[in-house]
Amino acid sequence: MDFTYLNNTLESWAIAFAVLLGATLAMHCLRRFALHKMQARSQRTETLADDLVARMLRKTYLLIMLTLAAYLASLVLELADRQRLVVSRIAIAALILQLAIWGDTLLRAWRDHAYVSDAPRKASRTIVCFMARLALWVIAFLMVLDNFGFNITALVASLGVGGIAVALAVQNILGDLFASLSIMLDKPFEIGDFIIVGDVLGSVEHIGLKTTRLRGLGGEQVIFANSDLLKSRIHNHKRMETRRVAFVLRVAYGASDTQLARVPVLIREVVDAEPMAAFERAHFFNYGEWSLNFEVVYHFQSPDYIAHMDTQQAVLLEIYRRFEREGIRFAHPLSIVRMADGEVPPRPQAVAPAASFRH
Template sequence: MDFSFLNNDLESWAIAVAVLLGATLAMHWLRRLALHKMQTLSRRTETMADDLVAKMLRKTYLLIMLTVSAYLASLALDLTDKQRLVVSRVAIAALILQLAIWGDTLLRAWRDYAYVSDTPRKASRTILCFLMRLALWVIAFLMVLDNFGFNITTLVASLGIGGIAVALAVQNILGDLFASLSIMLDKPFEIGDFIIVGDVLGSVEHIGLKTTRLRGLGGEQVIFANSDLLKSRIHNHKRMETRRVAFVLRVAYGASDRQLARIPVLIREVVDAESMAAFERAHFFNYGEWSLNFEVVYHFQSPDYIAHMDTQQAILLEIYRRFEREGIRFAHPLSIVRMAEGQELPAPQAVGAAGSAFRH
């Protein structure tokens, strides 16, 4: 007796079942082989890529493999257009679901890695991961609905209008939230950095979803809204690799030309003696009202402010000692008044009141 089911004989069904079992076993075997290779590789390397692939393979489900195998098996059967459409739509929906599961696995692995490697920013990473996972599953859901023939245009329009209404209602909160995400991704500063924002100086203590907190020089805590912070000009001193130092030495009038020519050489010797200082220049650059002015520039090869001040102090002290040995005098503000012959000096209290020194 001939056997027939859904217009297909026993031989066709036997071939379809063989394809179903063979394809499922082949995909299951390939999954296990790839998973074994990735696990072996992950034990020998420190990169995240092989670990992520291994996690994705563990989230490949047998039911989805059976669904795809069923579609391949249906190719061996004589089905109506409606039946073939249903089988293909179910298979496509299964593939979309598997892709969404893999994407969700990647996002959660990235979030878990953030807890270990970037603890200060884990709150921002958590909310970013949540938003990305929400967007992923919404897109997957809409694709599945569209695959089964539903008209999603109205649904998408409704979601868009609702999203705009919610965004307008909480725009200040969302502004700070997205500013936090911007800080996390762009990293203009990190926990522990010393920054200057306007007239506020301090070290970054906390970067939250809505606010960033600085510890000011006076010990007070300064709190900025993240959106306001990103609108400001930020000076990050932690990332300063070198520090340019410039100062002026004022030498008293009366120094000889030999002493003036000796000063730049003397300053170079003093700066070069410091291991962290790189001499740039020292020049006699102008005649002041009461001094001969030398401009000195060097670069300190570290962002450490305390080390910079220690080096500058050592340089200035050594310049003072060398000037003492060379007989070079530093200038100080001085007014010289020449009296006409026969004119008397003013009374002492007048001199004190005027605040000037008089010399004949």
């Protein structure tokens, strides 16, 4: 008389046990082989993908492999529909759990890598990683409940209502938080950048979850809420590749036509002599009330403001020297005052500059 248990003979149970051991051993050996290959490869290369795969393989647990192997072993047994349904649900739950563990491992690896490659944004990346991990485990939990036959519709609805209530209660904080995430992802500026926001000028000193701090030109610290900052127009001067410089030279009336024709050529020579300056144009562009006006435009090939001012000074000094040698006079505003006998002449008005600048 053959021994049977749960409608399966001893031979069937022996085969199932052999499948269980064989599948577990095969998955374990495959994991060890792949892990060894990935670790060896990660030492030879600098790519992040090898390290991520190795970390995922290290987080592949033996208990989950046993559960999946047990499901494969159950396929050779004669089981009731209810028993087979329970085994399959346990196997699916184990698979979901393993996928969630792998996803969590990837997120934490990305966070740790970001700490090294982008340390100034550590706080923002931490909150992004936390929110992503939270969403991952909530989804995994709901999938496991649904797999075991629970009706998760009401639970999802209650979570949605609760989330809306919390969002309304802390909408200002959430606004700054998401603005911080936007700054982190889009990177309109970074720590150390010199920016202009409205009438505030300064260097970015800190980018936090709620605020961004600037060090003003006077040494004071200016603090912006992240949401207010993104609503403003931001001028990022550190990302300026070239600086356009435009100014007007005023030549006195009485200069000869030869001297006037010489001025643009002279200015081109002066600007071209500066290694960081690229000449664009110099034109006699209008007759002023008391001067003949030349507009000069060139581009300084660096965002460095101090270097720009050094070059600007060198250009202006050399133009002054050339004008002295050529006998070209700068214009000064003149006025003729007719006075009756005994009247006191009015005070002279301030003299306008002979050169004005536009950047």
